[in-house]
Amino acid sequence: MRLSVRDLRVSFTHDVSSDIVDEVSFDVAAGEVLGLVGESGSGKTTVALALLGYARRGLTLTSGRVLIDGRDLLGATPKELQTLRGLKVAYVPQDPSSALNPTLRVGTQLEEAMRAHPGVITDIDSRINELFEQVHLPTNTGILRRYPHQLSGGQQQRVMLAMAFSCRPGLIVMDEPTTGLDVTTQRHVLDTVRNLCRTYGVAAVYVSHDLAVVGELVSSVAIMYSGRIVEIGRTERVFGEPVHPYTRGLLAAVPSPDRSEILKGIDGQPPRPGHRPKGCNFAPRCPMRVDQCVEAPPLVSVSLRDVRCWRAGETALLGTIASEAMPARVVSGAMILDVANVGASYGRTEVLHNISFRVPADSCVAVVGESGSGKTTLARTVVGLHSNSSGNIEFGGALLTPGMKHRTKEELRRIQYIFQSPYNSLNPRKTVGQIISQPLEHFFDLTRSERDERISTALRDASLSNEFIYRHPHELSGGERQRIAIARALVVEPELLVCDEVTSALDVSVQAAIVELLRRLQSERQLAMIFITHNLALVRSIAQSVVVLAEGTVVEAGLVDDVLERPQHAYTKKLMSDVPKTLTIRY
Amino acid sequence: MAISHTSIQDDSKVRLRRREWLHNLGRAARTPRGAVGLALVTFVGLVAAIGPWEAPYSSTSFETIPFAQPSKSYLLGGDVLGRDVLSRVLDGGWQLLLMALAATIFGVAVGAIAGISAAYLKGASDGLIMRTVDVVLAFPQLVFALLLVSIVGPKVWIIVLAVGLSHAPQVARVLRSAALDVSESDFVKVVELQGVSSARVMSGEVLPNLVTPLMVEAGLRLTYSIVIMAGLSFLGFGIAPPAPNWGTMINENQVGLASNVWGVVAPVLLIVCLTVGTNIFTDAFTRVSLGIGRSERVDVLKSELGVEPL
Numbered sequence: 019m020r021l022s023v024r025d026l027r028v029s030f031t032h033d034v035s036s037d038i039v040d041e042v043s044f045d046v047a048a049g050e051v052l053g054l055v056g057e058s059g060s061g062k063t064t065v066a067l068a069l070l071g072y073a074r075r076g077l078t079l080t081s082g083r084v085l086i087d088g089r090d091l092l093g094a095t096p097k098e099l100q101t102l103r104g105l106k107v108a109y110v111p112q113d114p115s116s117a118l119n120p121t122l123r124v125g126t127q128l129e130e131a132m133r134a135h136p137g138v139i140t141d142i143d144s145r146i147n148e149l150f151e152q153v154h155l156p157t158n159t160g161i162l163r164r165y166p167h168q169l170s171g172g173q174q175q176r177v178m179l180a181m182a183f184s185c186r187p188g189l190i191v192m193d194e195p196t197t198g199l200d201v202t203t204q205r206h207v208l209d210t211v212r213n214l215c216r217t218y219g220v221a222a223v224y225v226s227h228d229l230a231v232v233g234e235l236v237s238s239v240a241i242m243y244s245g246r247i248v249e250i251g252r253t254e255r256v257f258g259e260p261v262h263p264y265t266r267g268l269l270a271a272v273p274s275p276d277r278s279e280i281l282k283g284i285d286g287q288p289p290r291p292g293h294r295p296k297g298c299n300f301a302p303r304c305p306m307r308v309d310q311c312v313e314a315p316p317l318v319s320v321s322l323r324d325v326r327c328w329r330a331g332e333t334a335l336l337g338t339i340a341s342e343a344m345p346a347r348v349v350s351g352a353m354i355l356d357v358a359n360v361g362a363s364y365g366r367t368e369v370l371h372n373i374s375f376r377v378p379a380d381s382c383v384a385v386v387g388e389s390g391s392g393k394t395t396l397a398r399t400v401v402g403l404h405s406n407s408s409g410n411i412e413f414g415g416a417l418l419t420p421g422m423k424h425r426t427k428e429e430l431r432r433i434q435y436i437f438q439s440p441y442n443s444l445n446p447r448k449t450v451g452q453i454i455s456q457p458l459e460h461f462f463d464l465t466r467s468e469r470d471e472r473i474s475t476a477l478r479d480a481s482l483s484n485e486f487i488y489r490h491p492h493e494l495s496g497g498e499r500q501r502i503a504i505a506r507a508l509v510v511e512p513e514l515l516v517c518d519e520v521t522s523a524l525d526v527s528v529q530a531a532i533v534e535l536l537r538r539l540q541s542e543r544q545l546a547m548i549f550i551t552h553n554l555a556l557v558r559s560i561a562q563s564v565v566v567l568a569e570g571t572v573v574e575a576g577l578v579d580d581v582l583e584r585p586q587h588a589y590t591k592k593l594m595s596d597v598p599k600t601l602t603i604r605y
Numbered sequence: 606m607a608i609s610h611t612s613i614q615d616d617s618k619v620r621l622r623r624r625e626w627l628h629n630l631g632r633a634a635r636t637p638r639g640a641v642g643l644a645l646v647t648f649v650g651l652v653a654a655i656g657p658w659e660a661p662y663s664s665t666s667f668e669t670i671p672f673a674q675p676s677k678s679y680l681l682g683g684d685v686l687g688r689d690v691l692s693r694v695l696d697g698g699w700q701l702l703l704m705a706l707a708a709t710i711f712g713v714a715v716g717a718i719a720g721i722s723a724a725y726l727k728g729a730s731d732g733l734i735m736r737t738v739d740v741v742l743a744f745p746q747l748v749f750a751l752l753l754v755s756i757v758g759p760k761v762w763i764i765v766l767a768v769g770l771s772h773a774p775q776v777a778r779v780l781r782s783a784a785l786d787v788s789e790s791d792f793v794k795v796v797e798l799q800g801v802s803s804a805r806v807m808s809g810e811v812l813p814n815l816v817t818p819l820m821v822e823a824g825l826r827l828t829y830s831i832v833i834m835a836g837l838s839f840l841g842f843g844i845a846p847p848a849p850n851w852g853t854m855i856n857e858n859q860v861g862l863a864s865n866v867w868g869v870v871a872p873v874l875l876i877v878c879l880t881v882g883t884n885i886f887t888d889a890f891t892r893v894s895l896g897i898g899r900s901e902r903v904d905v906l907k908s909e910l911g912v913e914p915l
Contacts, residue, residue, distance in 0.1 A: 422800065443790075443795060460801060
């Protein structure tokens with residue numbers, strides 16, 4: 019076994035009894051890739067860093083063993099670790115733009131990685147050429163002399179991969195290396211990783227929250243929840259017929275670009291380290307919870323994989339996950355928003371060219387595009403946050419002025435906008451009650467009790483209880499904050515809701531809950547909605563029609579089923595083929 | 606369940622939450638640094654406030670020989686004109702403190718308005734405000750105060766105005782810096798999208814997020830106010846004699862340092878205690894507000910950055 023982890027435990031330095039992760043054990047053979055999957059708070063990054071013998075400030079690698087070719091990293095001295103890192107085990111971090119030193123040329127940084135282990139690579143230049151060929155970076159275009167900011171995100175990540183493989187380590191640990199990359203680049207990077215591992219016989223651990231990506235790449239997968247591995251086994255088994263209730267919940271929340279189905283989130287949130295319940299960490303949220311769950315379940319072997327659940331025997335019989343299809347919706351003919359020949363610029367650079375599309379008064383239009391396609395600029399132009407625009411935007415029959423300065427109060431009320439980051443869109447100094455009350459006070463003339471009534475209703479519609487009224491945003495999770503942003507938008511009774519990547523910053527299970535909430539609200543209130551996203555799969559679970567944007571122009575538009583199942587434009591076709599699909603997940 | 610009903614019941618809980626900076630003040634007072642700082646400030650404050658009532662003699666009458674050594678009846682000896690040093694010290698604090706406080710509040714208010722407006726309004730307004738600030742900043746604080754006082758005369762209001770205005774630029778800079786970040790936040794854009802006026806956005810959304818840097822600056826500025834006003838008095842530009850004043854005392858009693866140190870040392874010690882105390886307490890408050898020195902809990906990262914590092 020190239021990598022053997024046994025009973026790894028990482029805890030707080032100041033409180034060793036309080037663990038971040040515990041009882042983590044797994045093996046990875048040479049040439050194989052293990053996926054480490056989990057949401058926020060699962061501990062997957064902590065485990066990944068432990069594989070390098072590293073713990074964040076405030077944490078300690080308390081006990082357990084991390085064996086690389088038989089050599090235990092946890093017992094190594096700092097000097098020994100310095101030799102091992104880069105040579106025996108290498109790390110590819112999540113964000114290449116902050117992982118590369120902005121003041122050094124790319125070539126210098128690559129050389130630095132190899133010079134750190136003198137004598138291992140004798141001919142650095144030819145090694146760099148070799149690496150560049152393998153990661154599909156052009157060797158003759160002077161990339162080596164460029165600075166990181168002069169490379170694209172995909173190129174930067176490929177440089178990071180080259181750096182990691184440079185000293186021929188036996189183990190590579192990758193922490194969400196494709197986050198932030200567009201779908202096509204992501205596919206290239208994944209293919210590169212797969213080839214490199216196979217060519218060099220390198221073992222790899224791939225940390226991710228994106229099940230679709232993981233499903234395509236890894237041979238085995240370990241699902242982590244709240245510091246424990248809850249299920250581990252071959253990918254096709256774990257994703258095909260998940261046994262642990264959390265895995266099942268997680269897979270039910272993953273959207274698929276091939277089917278229009280209702281997404282199911284998992285209620286509640288994962289417990290924070292130090293606040294974990296006695297017994298099974300997942301029990302408070304588990305639909306299969308029984309009395310026995312107050313005792314922590316051990317890892318047992320069921321149905322050809324290991325599961326940490328008392329009821330594993332029963333859940334193994336449940337088989338694949340059933341999903342509920344989206345109800346067919348009839349789209350009425352009346353259009354509430356008519357965007358005609360709209361262009362938008364930043365300074366003198368035009369980023370949107372001749373955009374035209376229409377939004378019916380009671381249905382959801384998804385606007386899909388990669389980063390840089392102009393979809394956020396389009397949303398902001400419609401709403402009035404971006405004023406440097408041309409063309410006509412008609413709302414409810416009347417022409418809207420570009421920019422919000424000259425729009426009427428009514429126009430501003432009838433179109434509401436929800437921001438991407440729930441961590442930035444709520445005033446940290448206000449309570450939830452004050453946050454939702456503010457637009458009510460501005461737009462309507464109501465008595466105190468009328469306002470309170472509407473606040474209460476808005477919270478209820480967003481599936482939040484009244485006790486949230488006195489809380490501050492920093493006490494709440496991302497999902498809860500986004501719900502409050504939704505409640506705030508809906509409390510003024512808008513006719514058009516513009517959602518700009520509102521779930522991109524959220525975990526998969528939370529994303530599912532929010533998307534389903536929006537779909538339900540949109541349907542119940544006959545609301546028009548523009549749903550901006552880069553995630554093609556999500557589109558099928560919320561929208562009736564879709565507009566595909568690329569480089570500032572509309573490439574294709576139509577009903578969701580038509581565009582995604584029978585794409586006409588080359589770009590859409592490429593997009594659909596590059597999107598990672600969890601083929602192995604559902605039958 | 607009607608909300609108004611619950612809001613009356615839970616009012617105390619709401620208030621606790623709303624005044625988080627007040628809560629932090631209390632926490633700061635409980636740290637070692639904060640306790641020491643608070644103790645020093647309280648000590649000097651008490652001397653200044655209660656002193657006039659407790660002074661054994663009049664602070665202006667000639668009691669003993671100049672620079673008399675400390676004795677049983679004159680605990681700190683005599684000053685340059687033979688007045689009781691102890692009585693003058695006890696009498697000479699409250700005016701200085703009150704003026705320093707007034708100058709600080711005035712300066713911080715003007716600076717805050719300038720800085721926040723510059724950050725939020727951007728463009729031409731930003732340029733205009735900050736260049737004006739730069740001009741004022743070019744004058745050393747003491748010189749600026751001296752200038753105004755020598756033109757108008759050593760009146761209380763001009764001293765307060767001069768010292769206060771000389772604080773405004775630094776406060777404006779600090780708050781502009783802090784407000785720039787806040788002004789770009791999405792939650793500010795949310796309110797702008799409703800068509801709310803700029804003034805309302807600044808006071809309602811931006812200002813509440815600047816309380817910490819505001820408090821910290823106020824504490825620092827208070828320190829400077831005290832020193833500058835004492836300095837003005839020392840230079841002879843403060844409130845005219847024979848009124849007792851710590852700064853003036855340092856000046857007039859210098860000549861007799863060889864005979865009786867207390868005429869100089871007593872007021873100096875008090876000024877130092879006040880300055881150092883304010884400084885240490887402000888430091889403790891800053892640390893508590895930013896969470897420095899707390900045991901490194903991962904939740905801090907999460908609540909601070911909104912990012913889950915696990």
